[in-house]
Amino acid sequence: MSEIESFFKSAFSVDNVIFGFDEGELNILLIQRGAAPYKGKWALPGDLVYPNEDLDTAAERVLEQLTGLRGVYLEQVKTFGSVNRHPLGRVITVAYFSLVKVGKHAINPASFAQSARWHKLSEVKDLAFDHNEILDSCLKRLKRKVRTAPLGFELLPPKFTLSELQQLYDSVLDLPKKLDKRNFRKKILSMGFLVESDELQEGVAHRPAKLYSFDRVKYEKFLNEGYVFDL
Amino acid sequence: MSEIESFFKSAFSVDNVIFGFDEGELNILLIQRGAAPYKGKWALPGDLVYPNEDLDTAAERVLEQLTGLRGVYLEQVKTFGSVNRHPLGRVITVAYFSLVKVGKHAINPASFAQSARWHKLSEVKDLAFDHNEILDSCLKRLKRKVRTAPLGFELLPPKFTLSELQQLYDSVLDLPKKLDKRNFRKKILSMGFLVESDELQEGVAHRPAKLYSFDRVKYEKFLNEGYVFDL
DNA sequence: CTTATATGGTGTAAATTTTACAATAAGTAC
């Protein structure tokens, strides 16, 4: 094999850390591998990139095949290419993370693996390949990004309470101390892109909270006036 | 050709945005292409990744072959993989940026291209391939990173004046208003990891400034005490 | 229906950080 040919003995893939928020906790969607290598192990959903497919498109495809969702938030994070990261050959993988609303979709593992399900982030361990490292990178990115862009809303239903929103931030940021309730509400409301609905929370055994929603147009105005999201 | 084979009809490369700081301005090191495609055009230095080479190693190699420098700051930024980004085939490229001290090295274009030289960032335009887009991403990353980590020092000689340091920040950040001199000095000195030397600036036609240097050990202490670099 | 329980919702004062701003000091050039 000529030297130039050997450059083409490689493939590239995308892997997707799909974050969801459920039961007050950050979750990720994993597949269980149905074949070697790492048969039976949990792994990030991913696939080889098709020859005529852009990277972002491949990441969207993986997500859509698994969840049926389109148009969700997706961000490229980092590329992993250690020589021996894949037992069967040289495969470099581009890691993405996406944010989905848990429950707004059915999971279809068939196209990928023997099974797939949500895992509490706190219970994830020992993934296939270098996927623990990939997860760490994506989580770190999420923690940063969630403070500088209004991404939290991608993980919540269209209408949510301020406590749910704060719980989300507390969970994602995982700070030694929880955010202060009054200060959090003051700050997020002062930005002016959350709109109060006239609906209330239902089915709770206590005073129901008001439901709010994120107004994208108002957020654009907020940006155009020179403000920045910073939590 | 079988479908699986077609996955291997691709290659990957690294491209490196090498930043330097000279004459009060941010500069980048470009090569001039000696062969098609884009013959004669200026481009980012880069190369295919060897079959047994890690991505970071490839980026270090490109930098070392061009400048002779090792151990400089290098950071992966983003991967570009549009189907048609390379006229000769499917090549995805992992973009890195590095920070070097201009003048501490000789440039050796031979291994890459017909020539190579530093360009003022403000005068760079119309690069080969999608390299303008890559440059934009790296510059954006640098702008963010320089405020949250003590990277500026990588672009300066070991001993520098506070005015040089501020000039660097003004240049990199390119804000509508320059930083305030007194506030800048107060803030950076209060972090406690710049050490004043007993030397003075030489060869200037005005009061010479004190020279300072960055103390990496003191910076580690600063971090361990829970502070964060934030400028 | 009364009480227990749980979360929702709200304001203010102190501490800290950020901002704005100008006069003197110390060199070289002529």
Next chain:
DNA sequence: GTACTTATTGTAAAATTTACACCATATAAG
């Protein structure tokens, strides 16, 4: 020695961040 250029330093006002506690309103239990 005079002109010129950049170096160096402090303070007051404004803005932001932090800390903190009580009453409201719903369901659940008795």
